[in-house]
Amino acid sequence: VFNFNAGPSAMPLPVLQQVQAEFLDFDHTGMSIVEISHRSAAYQKMQDDTVAVLRRLMQIPDDYHVIFMQGGGSMQFLMHGANFLKHRGGYLNTGIWSDKAMKAASYYGEVYEVASSKADHFSYIPKEDTFMVKPDTDYIYMTSNNTVHGTQWQTFPHVDVPLFCDMSSDFLSRPVVVTNFDFIYAGVQKNVGPAGVVVGIIKDSLLKHVREGLPDMLSYRTFADHDSTYNTPPVFCIYFVNRVAHWLEEQGGLTAIEARNAKKAALLYDCIDGSDGFYRGHAAKDSRSVMNVTFNLPTPELEAKFVAEATARDLIGIKGHRSLGGCRASIYNAVTEEACQALADFMNEFKKKQ
Numbered sequence: 137v138f139n140f141n142a143g144p145s146a147m148p149l150p151v152l153q154q155v156q157a158e159f160l161d162f163d164h165t166g167m168s169i170v171e172i173s174h175r176s177a178a179y180q181k182m183q184d185d186t187v188a189v190l191r192r193l194m195q196i197p198d199d200y201h202v203i204f205m206q207g208g209g210s211m212q213f214l215m216h217g218a219n220f221l222k223h224r225g226g227y228l229n230t231g232i233w234s235d236k237a238m239k240a241a242s243y244y245g246e247v248y249e250v251a252s253s254k255a256d257h258f259s260y261i262p263k264e265d266t267f268m269v270k271p272d273t274d275y276i277y278m279t280s281n282n283t284v285h286g287t288q289w290q291t292f293p294h295v296d297v298p299l300f301c302d303m304s305s306d307f308l309s310r311p312v313v314v315t316n317f318d319f320i321y322a323g324v325q326k327n328v329g330p331a332g333v334v335v336g337i338i339k340d341s342l343l344k345h346v347r348e349g350l351p352d353m354l355s356y357r358t359f360a361d362h363d364s365t366y367n368t369p370p371v372f373c374i375y376f377v378n379r380v381a382h383w384l385e386e387q388g389g390l391t392a393i394e395a396r397n398a399k400k401a402a403l404l405y406d407c408i409d410g411s412d413g414f415y416r417g418h419a420a421k422d423s424r425s426v427m428n429v430t431f432n433l434p435t436p437e438l439e440a441k442f443v444a445e446a447t448a449r450d451l452i453g454i455k456g457h458r459s460l461g462g463c464r465a466s467i468y469n470a471v472t473e474e475a476c477q478a479l480a481d482f483m484n485e486f487k488k489k490q
């Protein structure tokens with residue numbers, strides 16, 4: 137099938153096959169990756185290599201820690217506030233995930249919107265000259281790709297306070313300048329692996345500002361100081377991330393994958409733009425996501441018919457998020473150009489039949 141699910145989502149077929157082939161005997165241990173100790177040399181070698189390959193792919197400087205955590209993106213909504221919200225936290229509110237992060241962090245103190253597109257159904261990315269940053273702002277928090285609404289920051293803002301970014305739905309889909317951020321995190325279940333691990337990239341100088349007295353499992357310092365093995369890490373997920381990261385290197389790295397992703401997205405956006413208004417994109421054109429293409433048809437009845445016929449043609453996962461309705465095609469790294477072409481062909485055909 138062609139899998140357009142929003143997350144968990146399609147994984148690269150060669151990686152799935154590799155994981156299958158390696159599953160019973162990890163690195164000549166005679167045991168599966170899910171059976172070996174996380175304190176073993178074989179595990180440590182794999183985790184170290186995962187960090188190394190992520191560092192190469194993203195050019196992560198030495199003064200950043202790479203850590204692995206559990207609890208999903210939603211745990212990070214709370215955790216960044218627990219660690220760093222002391223005076224006030226500023227939020228670039230561009231979708232339901234940043235909205236939730238702002239609410240979760242408010243448990244620890246004052247939060248406010250630096251900019252927001254909420255009044256316009258989160259259909260665009262605010263311009264930097266509209267930002268309102270208050271004094272004593274501890275950090276500014278943003279979401280690089282808004283999975284539900286299909287918008288994405290095309291370039292990242294430059295601000296005078298530490299910048300935190302949730303990259304869950306476009307992690308490793310394009311090059312980013314890590315030094316522009318003090319903290320990046322990503323739940324891996326869209327581009328990089330199975331649900332169960334969050335990759336954190338955190339600047340050493342920020343770690344000095346972690347709130348004192350936090351319970352160990354809430355503190356980023358615990359994960360950094362113990363090389364992500366304070367407790368049992370999600371071994372299988374980290375192993376899977378390792379294999380996906382190597383696959384990405386074989387594809388030519390992030391510049392190459394970015395070009396491929398742009399080509400895939402253009403197939404669908406060209407179809408929307410050439411449909412004489414039959415398909416209406418949700419996102420403003422200058423804010424369009426290369427990962428999640430969101431659109432509506434003239435009526436909810438036609439949308440239901442569209443999704444049903446797409447599913448019958450093995451085009452899976454096209455229904456929009458429950459909060460927004462409409463349709464959404466998620467075209468993460470592992471989704472092929474062939475899949476996007478098949479969907480574009482179906483969209484053209486469906487329109488002609490109405």
Ligand code: PLP
Pocket residue numbers: 143207208209210211233279281282283284302303304305323
């Ligand atoms: N952040 C983004 C951008 C997301 O797309 C999602 C889920 O889709 C989340 C956070 C929440 O992640 P989780 O379900 O792992 O808590």
